[in-house]
Amino acid sequence: MTDRPGRRPRPGRRPRPVRLGPRSLAALALVGAVGVVAFGWPFLAPPASTLNAHAQDAPWLFAGLLVLLVAVVAATISESGLGAKAVAMLGVLAATGAALRPLGAGTAGIEPMFFLMVLSGRVLGPGFGFVLGSVTMFASALLTGGVGPWMPFQMLAMGWFTMGAGLLPGGDRLRGRGELLLLSVYGFLAAFAYGTAMNLAGWPFMGTLASGVAFDPDGTVPANLARFVAYCVATSLGWDLGRALVTVLLTCTLGPAVLKALRRATRRAAFETAVTFEAPRTAPERR
Numbered sequence: 001m002t003d004r005p006g007r008r009p010r011p012g013r014r015p016r017p018v019r020l021g022p023r024s025l026a027a028l029a030l031v032g033a034v035g036v037v038a039f040g041w042p043f044l045a046p047p048a049s050t051l052n053a054h055a056q057d058a059p060w061l062f063a064g065l066l067v068l069l070v071a072v073v074a075a076t077i078s079e080s081g082l083g084a085k086a087v088a089m090l091g092v093l094a095a096t097g098a099a100l101r102p103l104g105a106g107t108a109g110i111e112p113m114f115f116l117m118v119l120s121g122r123v124l125g126p127g128f129g130f131v132l133g134s135v136t137m138f139a140s141a142l143l144t145g146g147v148g149p150w151m152p153f154q155m156l157a158m159g160w161f162t163m164g165a166g167l168l169p170g171g172d173r174l175r176g177r178g179e180l181l182l183l184s185v186y187g188f189l190a191a192f193a194y195g196t197a198m199n200l201a202g203w204p205f206m207g208t209l210a211s212g213v214a215f216d217p218d219g220t221v222p223a224n225l226a227r228f229v230a231y232c233v234a235t236s237l238g239w240d241l242g243r244a245l246v247t248v249l250l251t252c253t254l255g256p257a258v259l260k261a262l263r264r265a266t267r268r269a270a271f272e273t274a275v276t277f278e279a280p281r282t283a284p285e286r287r
Contacts, residue, residue: 027068111243
């Protein structure tokens with residue numbers, strides 16, 4: 001992108017391949033509202049609600065989130081004018097994240113894809129981050145065979161996770177140890193938030209008879225909240241802690257190099273610069 005004559009480019013400007021315009025924000029808000037209901041309905045629906053009576057069928061009802069997620073991605077791409085270079089960057093990062101996810105399969109908390117999502121969202125902004133997180137989780141589900149009614153929840157949670165990194169303050173100014181500390185703290189807390197959200201997605205479908213910590217459709221909100229906390233402690237606390245620590249470790253050790261590479265690639269790609277072609281110059285004819 002070229003500035004007007006006589007004006008210097010603004011230093012520290014961070015190009016963002018995917019910008020959040022009005023339609024993208026509206027679609028994102030819609031998905032966010034439906035997502036809050038989809039994750040938190042056990043605490044939002046009254047005990048006599050029809051939804052509680054069909055607790056075992058609820059994941060199929062909320063699997064329609066996948067359609068809304070695709071709509072968000074389509075609206076974001078069409079409105080922002082996502083070019084070929086940004087699509088290539090999205091494909092490379094999504095493929096890398098999807099390839100990293102199986103490395104932690106079966107090993108508590110070793111999930112290296114989370115640190116890459118944090119750093120990518122930080123450099124490329126919240127719009128690109130939400131698209132990247134959703135597409136990466138979709139690709140990894142296809143790669144690992146993890147396709148099911150839980151996949152839309154994973155896509156939405158990972159989209160939020162990556163988008164949150166792009167919303168952190170100081171994107172144009174904060175660098176060095178301060179930035180790594182900020183990203184490490186965010187990665188640690190967001191890793192627990194992701195695990196808690198996914199617990200909410202699966203906890204209501206255990207059945208009351210399966211365990212004393214399962215969702216009780218006839219229970220009060222405080223009683224179910226106590227059950228949910230006990231469920232998280234008993235089933236996923238160790239996994240979430242391992243994920244958070246691995247994210248912090250990789251961010252501190254590999255973060256500087258990865259951030260530098262991502263910023264260099266974004267700068268060289270010049271996503272916001274329109275590609276133009278000049279007519280070839282012809283050599284002057286000799287007389």
